[in-house]
Amino acid sequence: MITIKEVSELAQVSQSTVSRALNGHPTVKESNRAKVFAAIEQLGYKPNAFAQALASSRSNSVGMLVGSLDGPFYGPLMHMAEDTVRQKNLHLIVTSGQESHDKEADSIQFLQSRQVDGLIIHSDQLSDDELIKVAKQTPSTIILNRYIPELSDKCICIDNELGGYLATKHLLESGHTKVASITGQMSKIDSRDRLQGYRNALAEFGIEYNANLIVEGRFDHSGNHEAVRRLLDRDSDITAIFCQNDNIALAVYDVCSERGITVGKDLSIVGFDNDTYSQHIRPKLTTVNFPVLEMGVEAAKGVLALLNNDAYQLKTKLTPELICRDSVCKQD
Structure with a gap:
């Protein structure tokens, strides 16, 4: 297994310079940064994700609470959220509340204990006050399928x-x-x-x-x-x-x-x-x-924007649409 020491020796820089280069530190000279990444490519070095997280204060993960881990609603919701965060090289950690207040609260505590960078929450059992508290603890939080006035810019609902x-x-x-x-x-x-x-x-x-x-x-x-x-x-x-x-x-x-x-x-x-x-x-x-697919994408984009302090206009209310097929007949 290639170590950071071997990268530093090949690049002819200190191990601390390699670490700072990996974490995008602005004090690293461009010439040294180029040598570090050339050495990484040559050696096939894989940075330790946990060590990177400690150095950057980021876990590169987003937590998600849903009601259930299966079904035609939650499945696509999770899929689209995961696909969107993976495009930015983050991972989605999902847990379910199973329609229990205690399990929802425990699930959020579990995700926060894993130092997730942001949260996507679909909660039926937690009160508005409890979710406001969670959002204060983890500012990069998006709430799904309910409206809380104090978090109005972080809530995504369907009408x-x-x-x-x-x-x-x-x-x-x-x-x-x-x-x-x-x-x-x-x-x-x-x-x-x-x-x-x-x-x-x-x-x-x-x-x-x-x-x-x-x-x-x-x-x-x-x-x-x-x-x-x-x-x-x-x-x-x-x-x-x-x-x-x-x-x-x-x-x-x-x-x-x-x-x-x-x-x-x-x-x-x-x-x-x-x-x-x-x-x-x-x-x-x-x-x-x-529009569950749109909700999943929008939730992930909202969390990513909050994490990176990006300007992003979150779609807070999604519009339903009637799909007419064959199960309705005209009544005389």
């Missing part, structure tokens, strides 16, 4: 209320008057905002909000089938359902198949997220596109 409105409005414009909704966990602000968008659309069309047409589901796959059955058993006149994500929509497809209900004919469905499979199921699912 979930607009997304819920677009989904419900499409069903109402298609002639449906008894439109139900299956929400995600109501502990999540995404669910509450999407439900508000649903209510806004009903109000615009002069339709009274009916709490019996709302059932709480989950954004993952747990328990959604039972939620669908409960909803359909409550009211047989429901002709359309706004599902607050595409996993919930899949459960509706399954229960409809059990009961001989034809999606896109007997019952219209709009999902949310535009997951990859939404265009491969039949009928193809009409859904609201969540």
